[in-house]
Amino acid sequence: MAINIILAGPRGRMGYEAVQMITNEESFRLVACLDHKHDGLTLGELEQFRDDLQVPIYTDFDTCLKQHQADVFVDLTIPEVGYKHTKTALQYKVRPVVGTTGFTDEQLSELKELAKEQKRGCIIAPNFAIGAILMMKFSKMAAKYFPDVEIIEKHHDQKLDAPSGTAKKTAELIQDVRESKKQGHPNEEETLPGARGADMNGMRIHSMRLPGLVAHQEVIFGGAGQTLTISHDSMNRASFMDGIKECVNQVMDLEELVYGLENLL
Numbered sequence: 001m002a003i004n005i006i007l008a009g010p011r012g013r014m015g016y017e018a019v020q021m022i023t024n025e026e027s028f029r030l031v032a033c034l035d036h037k038h039d040g041l042t043l044g045e046l047e048q049f050r051d052d053l054q055v056p057i058y059t060d061f062d063t064c065l066k067q068h069q070a071d072v073f074v075d076l077t078i079p080e081v082g083y084k085h086t087k088t089a090l091q092y093k094v095r096p097v098v099g100t101t102g103f104t105d106e107q108l109s110e111l112k113e114l115a116k117e118q119k120r121g122c123i124i125a126p127n128f129a130i131g132a133i134l135m136m137k138f139s140k141m142a143a144k145y146f147p148d149v150e151i152i153e154k155h156h157d158q159k160l161d162a163p164s165g166t167a168k169k170t171a172e173l174i175q176d177v178r179e180s181k182k183q184g185h186p187n188e189e190e191t192l193p194g195a196r197g198a199d200m201n202g203m204r205i206h207s208m209r210l211p212g213l214v215a216h217q218e219v220i221f222g223g224a225g226q227t228l229t230i231s232h233d234s235m236n237r238a239s240f241m242d243g244i245k246e247c248v249n250q251v252m253d254l255e256e257l258v259y260g261l262e263n264l265l
């Protein structure tokens with residue numbers, strides 16, 4: 001029995017790859033797409049997609065959900081709308097698999113409650129790449145021995161949110177085993193505001209944005225006479241597709257929200 005999927009953000013850097021993955025996966029069926037333009041067209045009518053992709057495009061999610069029976073909703077859009085889409089999908093008992101980052105803690109809590117009420121699975125994964133998940137898990141292990149740590153995340157210059165969802169998730173996992181600690185000299189002074197990066201319980205997070213980059217992160221731990229660097233690089237967005245596929249399959253068996261792919265490995 002195929003899993004019927006609605007995808008939001010098909011024309012994006014991630015959405016375009018996801019359209020290829022979903023339409024090439026025998027056990028998946030792309031029943032509709034949600035975009036902010038091209039209402040009433042099909043993907044095949046857009047120049048960037050194969051002509052045979054007779055997948056209808058909607059700009060109104062409620063209309064789309066009323067006209068198509070979907071099992072799973074995949075969101076690869078922007079922080080501003082990803083949360084609303086996820087909430088709407090759950091209200092229609094369609095299982096969200098969300099790659100969109102930049103949700104607030106309050107939004108995550110609200111979605112967690114809604115998924116529980118609806119007894120529907122929901123997966124919100126800041127990073128779908130298995131290497132990035134392992135980087136986060138290894139960082140949590142290392143943080144037990146190295147309380148001084150700084151995260152440097154490096155992304156393409158079209159990214160909207162900073163720090164990245166991956167960096168925030170990494171810091172949250174580290175915080176599970178690290179006491180809050182102010183790092184650096186107690187009297188250090190930023191002569192240029194922001195020089196020491198974002199502060200998360202004393203841990204510093206630095207965000208680099210440059211053309212030519214895709215998605216990269218270094219987690220650097222410091223100790224007496226040594227440093228330990230754990231890093232991951234996504235060279236292209238194919239690195240995320242197996243994770244999305246895994247989440248679409250696994251979300252069918254969940255009845256609650258799971259935040260982070262590390263909880264499903």
Ligand SMILES: NC(=O)c1ccc[n+]([C@@H]2O[C@H](COP(=O)([O-])OP(=O)(O)OC[C@H]3O[C@@H](n4cnc5c(N)ncnc54)[C@H](O)[C@@H]3O)[C@@H](O)[C@H]2O)c1
Binds near residue numbers: 013035079126
């Ligand atoms: N979880 C992961 O592994 C992972 C990997 C890469 C990117 N991301 C996240 O995925 C999101 C998308 O990244 P991207 O590089 O593809 O961005 P992008 O800007 O290339 O694509 C976003 C798409 O969303 C569409 N969009 C905007 N408003 C919309 C609306 N109201 N309805 C439907 N679609 C709408 C845009 O048209 C665009 O095509 C970002 O939040 C990014 O952080 C997550």
Ligand SMILES: O=C(O)C1=N[C@H](C(=O)O)CCC1
Binds near residue numbers: 127
């Ligand atoms: O390209 C992006 O944007 C990415 N966003 C995610 C994040 O914010 O961590 C995952 C990596 C790529």
